[in-house]
Amino acid sequence: xxxxxxxxxxxxxxxxxxxxxxxxxxxxxxxxxxxxxxxxxxxxxxxxxxxxxxxxxxxxxxxxxxxxxxxxxxxxxxxxxxxxxxxxxxxxxxxxxxxxxxxxxxxxxxxxxxxxxxxxxxxxxxxxxxxxxxxxxxxxxxxxxxxxxxxxxxxxxxxxxxxxxxxxxxxxxxxxxxxxxxxxxxxxxxxxxxxxxxxxxxxxxxxxxxxxxxxxxxxxxxxxxxxxxxxxxxxxxxxxxxxxxxxxxxxxxxxxxxxxxxxxxxxxxxxxxxxxxxxxxxxxxxxxxxxxxxxxxxxxxxxxxxxxxxx
Amino acid sequence: xxxxxxxxxxxxxxxxxxxxxxxxxxxxxxxxxxxxxxxxxxxxxxxxxxxxxxxxxxxxxxxxxxxxxxxxxxxxxxxxxxxxxxxxxxxxxxxxxxxxxxxxxxxxxxxxxxxxxxxxxxxxxxxxxxxxxxxxxxxxxxxxxxxxxxxxxxxxxxxxxxxxxxxxxxxxxxxxxxxxxxxxxxxxxxxxxxxxxxxxxxxxxxxxxxxxxxxxxxxxxxxxxxxxxxxxxxxxxxxxxxxxxxxxxxxxxxxxxxxxxxxxxxxxxxxxxxxxxxxxxxxxxxxxxxxxxxxxxxxxxxxxxxxxxxx
Amino acid sequence: xxxxxxxxxxxxxxxxxxxxxxxxxxxxxxxxxxxxxxxxxxxxxxxxxxxxxxxxxxxxxxxxxxxxxxxxxxxxxxxxxxxxxxxxxxxxxxxxxxxxxxxxxxxxxxxxxxxxxxxxxxxxxxxxxxxxxxxxxxxxxxxxxxxxxxxxxxxxxxxxxxxxxxxxxxxxxxxxxxxxxxxxxxxxxxxxxxxxxxxxxxxxxxxxxxxxxxxxxxxxxxxxxxxxxxxxxxxxxxxxxxxxxxxxxxxxxxxxxxxxxxxxxxxxxxxxxxxxxxxxxxxxxxxxxxxxxxxxxxxxxxxxxxxxxxx
Numbered sequence: 001x002x003x004x005x006x007x008x009x010x011x012x013x014x015x016x017x018x019x020x021x022x023x024x025x026x027x028x029x030x031x032x033x034x035x036x037x038x039x040x041x042x043x044x045x046x047x048x049x050x051x052x053x054x055x056x057x058x059x060x061x062x063x064x065x066x067x068x069x070x071x072x073x074x075x076x077x078x079x080x081x082x083x084x085x086x087x088x089x090x091x092x093x094x095x096x097x098x099x100x101x102x103x104x105x106x107x108x109x110x111x112x113x114x115x116x117x118x119x120x121x122x123x124x125x126x127x128x129x130x131x132x133x134x135x136x137x138x139x140x141x142x143x144x145x146x147x148x149x150x151x152x153x154x155x156x157x158x159x160x161x162x163x164x165x166x167x168x169x170x171x172x173x174x175x176x177x178x179x180x181x182x183x184x185x186x187x188x189x190x191x192x193x194x195x196x197x198x199x200x201x202x203x204x205x206x207x208x209x210x211x212x213x214x215x216x217x218x219x220x221x222x223x224x225x226x227x228x229x230x231x232x233x234x235x236x237x238x239x240x241x242x243x244x245x246x247x248x249x250x251x252x253x254x255x256x257x258x259x260x261x262x263x264x265x266x267x268x269x270x271x272x273x274x275x276x277x278x279x280x281x282x283x284x285x286x287x288x289x290x291x292x293x294x295x296x297x298x299x300x301x302x303x304x305x306x307x308x309x310x311x
Numbered sequence: 312x313x314x315x316x317x318x319x320x321x322x323x324x325x326x327x328x329x330x331x332x333x334x335x336x337x338x339x340x341x342x343x344x345x346x347x348x349x350x351x352x353x354x355x356x357x358x359x360x361x362x363x364x365x366x367x368x369x370x371x372x373x374x375x376x377x378x379x380x381x382x383x384x385x386x387x388x389x390x391x392x393x394x395x396x397x398x399x400x401x402x403x404x405x406x407x408x409x410x411x412x413x414x415x416x417x418x419x420x421x422x423x424x425x426x427x428x429x430x431x432x433x434x435x436x437x438x439x440x441x442x443x444x445x446x447x448x449x450x451x452x453x454x455x456x457x458x459x460x461x462x463x464x465x466x467x468x469x470x471x472x473x474x475x476x477x478x479x480x481x482x483x484x485x486x487x488x489x490x491x492x493x494x495x496x497x498x499x500x501x502x503x504x505x506x507x508x509x510x511x512x513x514x515x516x517x518x519x520x521x522x523x524x525x526x527x528x529x530x531x532x533x534x535x536x537x538x539x540x541x542x543x544x545x546x547x548x549x550x551x552x553x554x555x556x557x558x559x560x561x562x563x564x565x566x567x568x569x570x571x572x573x574x575x576x577x578x579x580x581x582x583x584x585x586x587x588x589x590x591x592x593x594x595x596x597x598x599x600x601x602x603x604x605x606x607x608x609x610x611x612x613x614x615x616x617x618x619x620x621x622x
Numbered sequence: 623x624x625x626x627x628x629x630x631x632x633x634x635x636x637x638x639x640x641x642x643x644x645x646x647x648x649x650x651x652x653x654x655x656x657x658x659x660x661x662x663x664x665x666x667x668x669x670x671x672x673x674x675x676x677x678x679x680x681x682x683x684x685x686x687x688x689x690x691x692x693x694x695x696x697x698x699x700x701x702x703x704x705x706x707x708x709x710x711x712x713x714x715x716x717x718x719x720x721x722x723x724x725x726x727x728x729x730x731x732x733x734x735x736x737x738x739x740x741x742x743x744x745x746x747x748x749x750x751x752x753x754x755x756x757x758x759x760x761x762x763x764x765x766x767x768x769x770x771x772x773x774x775x776x777x778x779x780x781x782x783x784x785x786x787x788x789x790x791x792x793x794x795x796x797x798x799x800x801x802x803x804x805x806x807x808x809x810x811x812x813x814x815x816x817x818x819x820x821x822x823x824x825x826x827x828x829x830x831x832x833x834x835x836x837x838x839x840x841x842x843x844x845x846x847x848x849x850x851x852x853x854x855x856x857x858x859x860x861x862x863x864x865x866x867x868x869x870x871x872x873x874x875x876x877x878x879x880x881x882x883x884x885x886x887x888x889x890x891x892x893x894x895x896x897x898x899x900x901x902x903x904x905x906x907x908x909x910x911x912x913x914x915x916x917x918x919x920x921x922x923x924x925x926x927x928x929x930x931x932x933x
Contacts, residue, residue, distance in 0.1 A: 034350050039656050041684055043677070052402055055354070055380055059406035062352055062378040067684040069677055071694060072382060083888035086895075091674055091887065094909040095681035115898070115906075265402065266394035273397075276426070284426075287405040345661045363713055366665070366691055370717035373663055373689040383693060576713065577705035584708075587737070595737075598716040 005297065006109045006122045008134035008167050013174055019135060020142050022296040022305055023289070030063065033295065036304050037066030043096035044070035045088070046123070048104040052265060053123050053132070056287075057100045060294035069096065074104075090115035098301055100132075119301035127163050132297065133264055134167040136290040141172075141221060143289065144260040144282055150177035152218050157183075157225035157245050157270060159190040164264040165225060169194060173204055180206035181215045185241045188231060211244055217254045222247070224263040224283075226270055248272040255280070262286055316608065317420045317433045319445035319478050324485055330446060331453050333607040333616055334600070341374065344606065347615050348377030354407035355381035356399070357434070359415040363576060364434050364443070367598075368411045371605035380407065385415075401426035409612055411443075430612035438474050443608065444575055445478040447601040451593055452483075452532060454600065455571040461488035463529050468494075468536035468556050468581060470501040475575045476536060480505060484515055491517035492526045496552045499542060522555055528565045533558070535574045535594075537581055559583040566591070573597055627919065628731045628744045630756035630789050635796055641757060642764050644918040644927055645911070652685065655917065658926050659688030665718035666692035667710070668745070670726040674887060675745050675754070678909075679722045682916035691718065696726070712737035720923055722754075741923035749785050754919065755886055756789040758912040763794075763843060765911065766882040766904055772799035774840050779805075779847035779867050779892060781812040786886045787847060791816060795826055802828035803837045807863045810853060833866055839876045844869070846885040846905075848892055870894040877902070884908055 002010060011019070026033050042061040044054050049072055058068045085103070089112040092099060099120040101112055106128040113120050124130040138148070145151060153172055155165050159182050169190070172178050180199070182190045189208060199206055209215055212222075227245050232238040246269060247261070263271055263283040275281050299305040313321060322330070337344050353372040355365050360383055369379045396414070400423040403410060410431045412423055417439040424431050435441040449459070456462060464483055466476050470493050480501070483489050491510070493501045500519060510517055520526055523533075538556050543549040557580060558572070574582055574594040586592050610616040624632060633641070648655050664683040666676050671694055680690045707725065711734040714721060721742040723734055728750040735742050746752040760770070767773060775794055777787050781804050791812070794800050802821070804812045811830060821828055831837055834844075849867050854860040868891060869883070885893055885905040897903050921927040 031350075039653075039685075039687070041681060051382055051399075055382075055403060055406050058380040059352060062380065063350075065350070068380070069680040069684065069690070071673055071677075081888050082890040087888060088673075090906060091909050092677060094906065095677050095913055266392050266398060268393040284401060284405065287402050291406055342661075362693055362710075366693075366714060366717050369691040370663060373691065374661075376661070379691070577703050577709060579704040595712060595716065598713050602717055 003119045003301065004109075004113045004116075005120075005131050005301070006113075007129045008131040008171055010131070011135075016135070016138060016171075019293060019296045019300060020139055022299065023139050023292040024143070026292050026295050032308050033064055033299075035065035036299060036307050037061060037064035037302065040064075040066040040098070040302060041096040042066055042068050042298065043092045043099045044068060044123075045092060045099060046070070046072050046102040047074040047108075048102055049073040050102050050124060052287075053102065056290045057123065057132075057294055059291050060298055063291065064295055064298060066298075085112045086114045089113065089120065090117075093117040098298060121297060121301065127161060129167065130163055131167070132290070132294055133164050134171050135293045135297065136286055137164065137168050137223070137262060137264070138171060139289045139293045140262060140282055140286045141260065143285075145220065148172065148175040148178075151175075151220040152179045152181065153221040153223065154181040154183055154212075154215060154219040155190075155223045155225070156212060156247070157227045158188045158231060159184045159225070160188040161231065162225045165190070165223065166194060168223065170198065173198055173202060178204065180204065181219065182206060182208045183210070183212050183215065183245075184208075185210070185227075185244070187233075187237070188227065212247065212251050216251065217256065219256065219259055221260050221262060222255075224261065224267075224271055226266075226268055246270055246272060247275060249274050249278065252278065252280070314430045314612065315420070315424045315427075316431075316442050316612070317424070318440045319442040319482055321442070322446075327446070327449060327482075330604060330607045330611060331450055333610065334450050334603040335454070337603050337606050343619055344375055344610075346376035347610060347618050348372060348375035348613065351375075351377040351409070351613060352407040353377055353379050353381075353609065354403045354410045355379060355434075356403060356410060357381070357383050357413040358385040358419075359413055360384040361413050361435060363598075364413065367601045368434065368443075368605055370602050371609055374602065375606055375609060377609075396423045397425045400424065400431065401428075404428040409609060432608060432612070438472060440478065441474055442478070443601065443605055444475050445482050446604045446608065447597055448475070448479050448534070448573060448575070449482060450600045450604045451573060451597045452571065454596075455593055456531065459483065459486040459489075462486075462531045463490045463492065464532040464534065465492040465494055465523075465526060465530040466501075466534045466536070467523055467558070468538045469499045469542060470495045470536070471499040472542065473536045476501070476534065477505060479534065481509060484509055484513060489515065491515065492530065493517060493519045494521070494523050494526065494556075495519075496521070496538075496556070498544075498548070499538065523558065523562050527562065528567065530567065530570055532571050532573060533566075535572065535578075535582055537577075537579055557581055557583060558586060560585050560589065563589065563591070625741045625923065626731070626735045626738075627742075627753050627923070628735075629751045630753040630793055632753070633757075638757070638760060638793075641915060641918045641922060642761055644921065645761050645914040646765070648914050648917050654930055655686055655921075657687035658921060658929050659683060659686035659924065662688040662720070662924060663718040664688055664690050664920065665714045665721045666690060666745075667714060667721060668692070668694050668724040669696040669730075670724055671695040672724050672746060674909075675724065678912045679745065679754075679916055682913050682920060685913065686917055686920060688920075707734045708736045711735065711742065712739070715739040720920060743919060743923070749783060751789065752785055753789070754912070754916055755786050756793050757915045757919065758908055759786065759790050759845070759884060759886070760793060761911045761915045762884060762904055762908045763882065765907075767842065770794065770797040770800075773797075773842040774801045774803065775843040775845065776803040776805055776834075776837060776841040777812075777845045777847070778834060778869070779849045780810045780853060781806045781847070782810040783853065784847045787812070787845065788816060790845065792820065795820055795824060800826065802826065803841065804828060804830045805832070805834050805837065805867075806830075807832070807849075807866070809855070809859070810849065834869065834873050838873065839878065841881055842878065843882050843884060844877075846883065846889075846893055848888075848890055868892050868894060869897060871896050871900065874900065874902070
């Protein structure tokens with residue numbers, strides 16, 4: 001395993017399979033892993049706040065018997081005194097055994113690792129990468145479907161700015177027989193570069209549509225995202241379009257019985273709460289999977305993944 | 312034991328006795344409890360800051376051998392992204408074994424528990440409830456007096472807005488032979504509903520007075536609270552009245568030898584520091600009791616209270 | 623060992639030797655110390671943020687098997703409600719076994735300890751004292767040079783306001799054969815009181831110069847500090863002088879082979895990153911030493927330093 005996880009694509013298909021297997025094993029019997037990281041310290045350095053991601057990392061480390069220190073937002077870090085990210089990470093790598101870092105600037109993790117003495121996981125750098133979210137999504141797909149290949153994956157909402165969408169499209173493009181359906185308003189369509197540089201050269205089939213209803217029955221996976229008002233030129237457009245991208249039970253009428261509905265969370269109203277009790281709703285399973293895949297990743301980066309004999 | 316503690320009155324008299332007994336047992340021999348919560352995680356979610364309460368919860372969990380994660384104030388939570396409290400708690404309940412939540416809005420905990428997969432303790436919701444403060448007060452009364460019944464309990468200061476006062480009045484109303492004395496300026500008298508809906512129907516004797524001196528010799532308990540300047544219409548009224556509600560050694564002249572002086576803290580100047588060394592000052596004993604009753608409550612909610620054989 | 627460490631000069635030369643010996647022993651075999659503080663709680667109370675110092679304390683306590691609680695900045699403490707520092711510390715001392723406190727006001731720790739039931743370490747009070755930084759510097763000097771006496775110690779940069787400089791000058795003044803060289807712009811010279819009240823009466827030799835080059839070859843230690851723009855009357859002066867106080871490889875041309883370059887960090891640009899790979903660069907060793915000396919200090923204050931048999 002590499003020492004630094006910056007981009008989800010840093011991981012090979014084989015490495016992802018290993019992580020998914022390890023996470024599966026952890027889920028099977030958590031108690032066997034509960035002391036593996038004893039005396040180890042995870043530093044969670046969040047230069048911008050992201051409570052969900054931070055708590056997921058901290059829960060993962062504590063569930064492995066390890067310890068946690070860090071900061072929850074940039075205004076309590078000493079970056080305000082003009083210190084470089086390289087120096088901050090160098091310093092914290094003297095205090096910890098592994099680092100999870102969130103930073104508002106794209107590319108910050110590449111600068112951060114220059115002097116790091118310990119493994120580092122990018123926990124999100126601006127609109128760029130967020131590898132543990134992608135790994136969470138992959139684990140969820142694998143646990144729900146038993147495979148990565150031969151799936152029709154729909155993405156719905158803001159496909160222009162949603163980094164989790166871009167990353168998952170890239171990650172799923174590596175598997176055979178995968179088809180994509182992109183459901184979005186015209187203003188928020190998937191960026192051209194992903195189609196021209198990735199999907200087209202690989203000959204991966206995809207469709208772009210304006211509404212869920214017309215494609216719902218084809219989907220194995222429906223990945224919902226938030227449509228933020230500030231992405232629109234004017235309020236009327238936003239109000240007119242918003243409801244089209246809200247998933248409710250009615251829109252699920254002709255969906256497959258084993259559709260897997262995902263969402264990176266937080267949601268505002270793009271999935272109606274009436275869907276929450278539907279067995280196809282997997283977005284809170286994703287939250288749980290996020291903890292387990294982070295446990296697997298921490299173990300791998302600390303080279304402790306073989307400390308526990310697999311079941 | 313219930314799964315959720317929202318209102319101190321959620322607990323029956325019997326359940327309170329059980330908690331008090333358990334806390335007493337913990338105080339007798341802390342070392343027997345120091346590993347009971349090993350591998351368990353408490354989430355402290357403070358949507359508004361309250362350092363004293365948060366640290367008390369965290370100290371309680373750490374003293375049981377458990378772990379802690381969370382956030383100390385709302386501005387580092389993802390509520391800012393428009394997520395509902397229900398979703399936030401649902402998420403965090405995937406990361407932890409028990410939650411303590413503080414929220415500025417009354418009623419927030421009832422919304423929060425809708426999807427929680429783990430026990431939740433209300434650590435204060437606006438001016439509404441704060442059950443662990445009430446339990447702290449009850450443990451202190453029981454440890455100092457050996458009983459809850461047949462006590463004359465004085466409350467002094469801001470009785471209009473002080474939620475700890477309202478809760479403790481309700482909680483103590485359940486015991487036989489309890490009498491209340493309410494000492495406050497006219498502007499800050501106990502709300503009518505407590506008298507009309509609670510005390511009068513139960514026939515509980517109470518007195519309302521303007522100064523401590525006239526009732527001091529009757530009291531078994533004197534519960535002091537802060538008188539905040541912003542509660543008054545004008546500064547003159549505040550300045551005129553303030554000193555009347557400051558407890559000093561002189562005002563204790565004709566108090567009982569075993570009076571128990573309480574305060575929920577923080578204090579500003581409503582108890583003169585000259586009282587701190589008086590053996591009747593119990594407000595820092597309250598702080599310690601707050602830790603122990605929270606240990607008892609965490610153990611009960613996690614169903615671990617019978618893991619340790621009682622002395 | 624004392625119960626409270628407020629000023630680095632609170633510690634005798636013998637006590638410093640003991641701490642340095644203990645830190646050396648910890649560095650030799652960390653695993654022997656990894657559970658010594660089990661079930662103990664360190665409270666880190668940072669009324670003003672200082673991530674480096676806080677994380678160093680937390681890492682130290684976790685590396686001893688202990689636990690940590692606290693707050694990272696004043697705006698999440700209840701000082702905002704008008705509570706005195708004495709009361710806050712009294713409260714927290716009911717929740718913890720040892721306290722590390724940072725406060726923006728000089729002298730705050732003396733007020734803080736009045737009612738503290740547990741040991742307290744001053745983690746910096748305004749521009750005043752910062753004893754664990756001084757201990758970190760001393761451990762670094764001792765590890766690099768094997769002694770405290772007969773050294774020529776240069777200080778460079780802002781010698782007027784730099785509290786770490788003042789403290790280290792005081793601490794090193796106690797050893798035989800020590801000589802000082804003070805390198806600074808006229809505006810930022812060492813305060814007169816240190817020369818007139820400390821160095822002159824003890825007959826300690828010192829020199830004051832304007833540039834590093836003229837004294838570099840004499841130095842055993844070069845202690846760099848940040849030159850802050852806001853210390854200057856005008857921008858021209860700052861820009862004119864700044865470069866003089868930036869250490870680069872060229873300025874090290876005629877330095878001793880075993881010069882020890884130190885910096886309390888964070889640095890902005892006063893040490894060029896090209897120096898980072900020079901074996902004489904010791905500033906990140908200082909970071910590591912900071913963790914170890916804090917481990918030693920925590921053990922001593924908790925009277926656990928003799929729990930582990932020395933190697």
